[in-house]
Amino acid sequence: MAIRWGAYRAKGLYDELMRAAGRSRPAAKQLCDHLRSLTDVEIEERKQAAEAAIRVMGVTFRVYSEEGGSIDRAWPFDIIPRIIPSGEWRRIETGLKQRVRALNLFIDDLYHDQRIVRDKVFPGDILASSKNYRPQCAGVDPPRGVWAHICGSDLVRDKDGTVYVLEDNLRVPSGVSYMLENRLVQKRVFPELFEQYSIEPVDDYPSQLYDMLSSIAPRAAGRPEIVVLTPGIYNSAYFEHAYLAQQMGVELVEGRDLAVGEDDCVYMRTIEGLTRVDVIYRRIDDLFLDPEAFNPESRLGVRGLLRAWKKGNVALANAPGAGVADDKVVYALVPEMIRYYLNEEPILPNVPTYLCVNDAQREHVLANLDKLVVKPANESGGYGMLIGPHAGQKEREEFARLIRRDPRNYIAQPLISLSTTPTLVGTKVEPRHVDLRPFILSGESVYVTTGGLTRVALRKGSTVVNSSQGGGSKDTWIVEEGAI
Amino acid sequence: MLSRVAENLYWMARYLERAENTARLISVNTNLLLDLPRRVVPGWAPLIEITGSRAIFAAHYAEPDERSVVKFLIGDVANPGSILNSLGFARENARTVRDFIPREAWEQVNELYLYAKNNQASGLSRSRRYDYLRGVILGVQQITGLLAGTMTHDEGYGLLRMGRNLERADMTIRIIDVRSENLLPGKSEELTPFENIQWVGVLKSLSAYQMYRRAMQARVRRPDVLRFLFKERLFPRAVHYTISEVENCLKHLPRREVPLGRVSRLRELVTASHPEELDQAELHRFIDSLELGLNELHRAISDTYFLPGVSSA
Incomplete structure (x- = not known):
């Protein structure tokens, strides 16, 4: 037999499917039993079926390299799903909704009265030095007061099983199309398991996205004209832009397809x-959105777009300026925001975060660089990070210098020992680290995807799950426990 | 429908058609050469003429021998019209219009490109070439059938059909132009049987042989072939048919005055012509005027429906 759970060791870590060597978690039992019943040849066949499906479906992402320009790579997918019991998921879902409600109130406040700054809950100097605060947006009232219509929050699980929010992506989060495609592939690979399990479907997302976008249309009458705005085919997430437009049945446009008329429409x-x-639904960063309002060099955007938006003639999702909350310093203060705006206790905890802009906290960070993870405040994709425990002396000194020079731009967190989940290596299973990115839609109401995109670090011991850096993904199952 | 999408659909169809036509050209030429005596053999140079790529070919190859020409036409990335490049461009266009074509069609375009790319070596080898090219031809036809059977026959489909038929018309007249020229110089009695074979080759390049026999019920002769390939109203690769197709598509599109005017004039030109009576020089002039008309028609379609300022070929 190929897979022997008795030999599976995730020592000192929380494993998503296994309680201990040879003992699966209740929700994963049928899956593990089934995997154990497969021969090496059968496992190899399933893997090849998945690869063939991905190739034929054309699921790709683009990777940039200095020499070769950009190339399309097939999406790396692991055929063993990650399972979360529905009871646990409901709690996470509620926590995410709470978090995004607070974030939207926060953004709206920042572009209006800034009560949270006046009440000294949020430091004014952090706002003043924010890279993603857009003064052009002050005073604008987007429909329903929502700024971050689509949010992708990254969740990680520590050794003790606690689920933390690692970051909130409020600019142009991507990955949801892979979540949807992973399910299609998974169904082709293990149809029999879908009969045995009661797995919550994920395919409602495009309809939910469409409804959310409709709910923010400025003109009340008739069917609104909705478009997805992409930077174009060379963007790393182009596949997703095209996919979502297709699934919603709306136009996929580039900047050159649009024009703002003299009527500011x-x-x-x-x-x-x-x-x-x-x-x-724009998938272009703020600064490239409108050469008239932001970067005058941008050829991706639409001249006059901000003007049209400010006049209320068009809705933009996410609203320009929403990225102000997509800053790891701001992130550290989200629990405070939840208390401040909602008068509730946060349901999902943050990873403890040290702000280097704060003198005492900075000293602590500098003294403990070998134990901490240092991140720049405004980067995404896992770039520009220091993983202290794995870094060399020289790298740590370099970061100490960077932090002293620009403390506002850095935060530090203890190294979370990301949970693992069984992942195929050849025809054997080994533990690999995972995170989870659910997507939260805010319009007339708030919707959370069932599960989300599980990203897995395919390299042994690695905790970097980004697809641009050797990460893969898995299908994520929210399963009803009663029905197991 | 977005202007940019219209453009991509149009070009996707053109590139697919180009790949299919090129595959057929190579396949037929490979066969034709086996039937002809060495001294008559027109060789491989005509294929470079037909595809209008003399300059690019000369820049990369010394001689138009079989290996060079086949490599150039199948997989050379330096040749914008190679099968591989055509399928690659078709795929890039298809990718940007994924929300307009049925998913299966996109998957098929993607798969066909990968097939052509991964099996290039088979295309170069004489023994496996037929199967390789057949794979390309059938692959394109499968896509054409998929689109016909599963895509809404709306404006987008109309643009696809226009692209396909313009490319087809273009290829048909190029094949006639080059082949008829190559056929003529011999003119001596002893070559007559081989001339016959070559006209059969022309028909086969256009998958027209069987249909020609049914329509004409006569042996293969230059005047009949020319009449058939230019004027046959029911054969989908005849010039008259392809131009009428474009005309019909245009009748369902908005803002059609200019391109419709152009295509109608072009069709009338074909209707009024008597290609069977033309000698080689006259035929060449006639083909030139058609070529010009097709170019103008393309420009009118492009100016009316595509984004301003950008045009690819």
Whole structure:
């Protein structure tokens, strides 16, 4: 037999499927039993079936390299799903909704009265030095007061099983299409398990996204014209942009397809002439959105777009400026925001975070660089990080210098020993670290994906799950415990 | 429908059609050469003429021998019209219009590109070439069938059909132009049987042989072949048919005055022509005027429906 759970060791870590060597968690029992019943040849066949499905479906992401330009890579997928019992998931879901409600109130406050700053809950100097605060957006009232319509929050689980929020992505979070495609692949690979398990479906997301976008349309009458705005085919997430537009049945546009008219309304160029656009799900960063308002060099954006948005003639999701909360210093203060705006206790904890901008905390960070993870405040994709315990002396000294020079731009966190989950290596299973990115939609109501995208660090011992750096992904099952 | 999407659909279809036509050209030429005596053999140079790539070929190869030409036409990345590049461009266009074509069609385009890329070596080997090219031809036809059977026959489909038929018309007249020229110089009595074989080759390049026999019920002769390939109203690769297809598509599109005017004039030109009576020089002039008309038609479609300022070929 190929997979022997007795030999599976995730020492000192929380494993998502196994309680101990040879003993699966209740929700994972059927899966583990089934895997054990497969021969090496059968496992190899399932793997090949998954690879074939991914290749044929054309699921790719783009990786940039200095020499070769960009290349398409097939999406790395592991056929063993990650399982979360529905009871636990309901609690996480509630926590995420709470968090995003607070974040939206926070952003709206920052662009209006800044009560939270006046009440000294949020330090004014952090706001003043925020890279993603857009003064151009002050005083704007987006529909329903929502700024971050689509949020991707990264969750990690520590040794003791506690689930923490690691970061909130409020600019243009990506990955949801892989969540949807992973399920399709998984169904082709293990159809029999879908009969045995009661697995909550994930495929409602495109409809939910469409409904959310409709709910923020400025014109009340008729069916709104919704578009997805992409930087174009060379963007690493282009696959997802095209995929979501297709799933929603809306146009996928590039900046050159759109124009702002003299009436400050947005139009797209079609074979019939110009057509008015109501809602833009934009997958372009703020600074490239409108050369008139932001980066004048941008050729991806649409001249006058911000003007049209401020006049309320078009809705933008996410709203420009929403990224102000997508800052790891701001992140550290989210639990305070939840208490301040909602008068509730946070359901999901943050990873403890030291702000280098704070003198005492900075000294602590500098003295403990060998134990901490240091992150720049505004980077994503796992770039520019120091993983203290794994870094060399020289690297740590370099970071100490960076922190002293620009303390506002750095935070530090203890190294969370990310949970593991069984992952195929050849035809054997080994523990690999995972995180989870659920997506939260905010419009008329708040919706959370069932589960989300599980990212897995395929390299042994690695905790870097980003697809640009050797990460893969898994299907994520929210299963009803009663029905197991 | 977005102008940019219209453009991508149009070009996706053109590139697919180009790949199919090129595959057929190579396949037929490979066969044709086996039937001809060495001294008559037109060789491989005509394929470079037909695909209009003399300059690029000359820049990369010394001689138009079999290996060079086949390599150039199948997999050379320096040749923008190679099968591999055509399928690659078709795939990039398809990728940007994934939300407009059925998922299976995208998957098929993607798979066909990967097939052509991963099996290039088979295309170069004489013994496996037929199967390789057949794979490409059938792959494109499968996509054409998929689109016909599963895509809403809306404006987008109309643009696809226009792209396909314009490319087809273009290829048909190029094949006739180059092949008829190559056929003529011999003119001596002893070559007559081989001339016959070559006209059969022309028909086969266009998958037209069987249909020609059914329609004409006569042996293969230059005047009949020319009449069939230009004027046959029911054969989908005949010039008249392809131009009528474009005309029909345009009738369902908005803002069609200019391109519709162009295509109607072009069709009338074909209707009024008597290609069977033309000698080689006249035929060449006639083909030139059609070529010009097709170019103008493409430009009118592009100016009317595509994004301003950008155009690829």
